[in-house]
Amino acid sequence: MPRQPVYSIPANVAHTQTLHFFPDPGKKEEEGLPKTARSYAGYADVDGPGPAKSHLFHWFFESQTCDPHLDADKQKELIERTPLLIWLNGGPGASSLAGLFLENGPLRVGDDAAGSISVSPDSWNQEAHVLYWDQPVGAGYSYCETEDVYVEDEETLSLMFWQALQRFFDTYPEYLACPLYVCGESYAGKYVPYIAKRIHEQNGSHAGTHLNLRGIAVGNGWIKPELSVRVMIDYAYASGFLGLNQKAALDFAYVDFQEALKAGRMRKATDLGNGLVNAVLAFGGNFDVYDARRWDDLSVGSLPAYLNSTQVKEAVHAEHEWQFADNSGPVATALKADIMADASPLYADLIHAKEKYKVLLYTGDFDTACGYQSTEEILAEIMKDGWGNAKRLIWKQAQGHPKGFVRTLDNVTQVAVPDSGHEVPYYQPQISREMLYNWLFDRPFQGQDPTGVVQAILDKAQEDADKEAA
Structure with a gap:
């Protein structure tokens, strides 16, 4: 697959303004335009499903710690020590570009009719490379050459995705040595462990190029239906x-x-x-399944009009209509036998693997579909008695309300995020980014263990009850 830089994109549906990423060597530099990060987009051609060929779309953003004006070979050590995050939205049928524009990417789409695009101050690529993939075929820009052919199981899906990663790193070898983390939310609670397991197995069998897998992160995962x-x-x-x-x-x-x-x-x-x-x-009167405080789901707004405009598709080298669905449409129909299957054993395998892959599971407290309790009970089953005995910290602001509730045991970290629905990076962008970086870079979650305070409260209550009885 060819190297395909994204030098700039339209800043609205009408393309009356432009956002620039990094210098285009074929054009004269424009004065005063900020250059945010190196960016690449395009397709990885893979085998399947069945005899068909498929094309999985990706959009990559280099970490903002790197200099987009400086050639990669001149900052090799910096690039290679920087984590590379893969981000996957779920659905099935959701495009990961929704995560890019609504949750944790360097771009934000406005809720105005013009579909204005701005640079986000809360992007996860401030200290990490981030690679967004539309998968499986039928999600976002990704498609199969044979019409009406879709992936029907996770084994096929993970093999196709592993092939896509092989193509990506063949084309962009400067990122091959980066610590690799597979991340996602919702139905990606299935995608992520299957893909990580596939990478683990292919690495072990020395098939293809070795990928530097270090861990996985899943937000509000659909894991054990x-x-x-x-x-x-x-x-x-x-x-x-x-x-x-x-x-x-x-x-x-x-x-x-x-x-x-x-x-x-x-x-x-x-x-x-x-x-x-x-x-x-x-x-319940049709409350929002992803946020019990709302009556309407989050909307992708003007994204379809924006991403299907000719100018945007040319800028990101897309050659297919952009599509988005959430557990509906042909992608979900093809995966129907997978939707209620249990993926929790794969987490156990990754957690207990000799490589000690790092695992982060986080949840927004107001999600009713894939919320905290199911994640907690899954981890209690996987981690056995040690999980319940591990400290659960109140991760606190310097002043004010808690940012979250954090438990870490060995290579597993769990974070419950208050005042958040299903899409945690949307509801709590700064907290979710800090959470991610704390986990990635082994920075401490500054907090309080409430056990001592709680025991003092209970002891005082017992003392008062004993006095009353006397």
């Missing part, structure tokens, strides 16, 4: 969206869902599980 659906029902009941009799009806229907899972009837389980989710929402 059997657990997440139960937790959603309980959350909705505790939050007042369900009455006692309504919860009882859903609990009764949940038994059929569990039986389908146990029987391995995965397509039926997906229908029943989706039905339970939709029933919870209907009982």
Whole structure:
């Protein structure tokens, strides 16, 4: 695949303004224009699904710690010691460019009709290289040469993605030595561990170019659906969206869902599980499943109009219509047998691997779809008794309210983020970036262990009760 720099992009749908990334050697430098970072975009051509060829779209942003005016070979040591993050949105069917423009990327799309694009002050590429991928085929700009052919299982998906990474690093070898972290949110709670497992296995078999995998990070992951659906029902009941009799009806229907899972009837389980989710929402007046404080989902706004404009597609070397879906459409339909499958054993394998891969799992507290409780119970099962005994810190601001609640044991870190829905980098951009960098660079989560304070409160309560009894 050829090297394809992105020197600039339109700053709105109408292309009346331009945002510049780094100097274009073929053009005279324009005075006073900020150069943010080196950027590349385009397609990696891979095999599959089936006999077809597919084209997976990527958009890369070099870390802002690097100098976009200086050739890579003149800052080799800096580039290679900088972590490279892969970012994947979920869905299935969501484009990772939504994460780029709405969550953790160097660009932000405005909610105005013009679709104005601005530079974000909260980008994750301030201290790390970030590589956004649209996958599987049918998500975003990515497509298959054979029409109406989509990925049907995670094994195929992960192999295609590994091939895409091989093509990327063949083209951009200056980033091959970078510590590599596979990151994502939501349904990427499945994508991420399957891809990391594939990289781990291919490295072990010496197939292809060795990739410097160091860890994974997942936000509000759809990992163990059997657990997440139960937790959603309980959350909705505790939050007042369900009455006692309504919860009882859903609990009764949940038994059929569990039986389908146990029987391995995965397509039926997906229908029943989706039905339970939709029933919870209907009982609750159709609150936002990703943020119980809202009635409307986050919108991609003007992104479709912007990303499907001729000027933008030319700038980023895209050759297909940009598409976005969330657990709907052909991508989700093809993965129907996968949607309710349990991916938690893969996390256990990665956590306990001899390489001691670093793992970060974080959650926004108001997400009802893939929230804190399911993540906590998954980790308790994987980490056994040690997890419950590990300190859970209140990660605090210098003054004011907590930033989060943090527990670390061995190579695993979990963060619960208050005042946040499903898309944590959207709701808490500065906190999520600090969280990520603390984890990446082994910086401390400054906080308080409340155990001593809590014990003093309980002891005082017991003392008062004893006095009262006397």
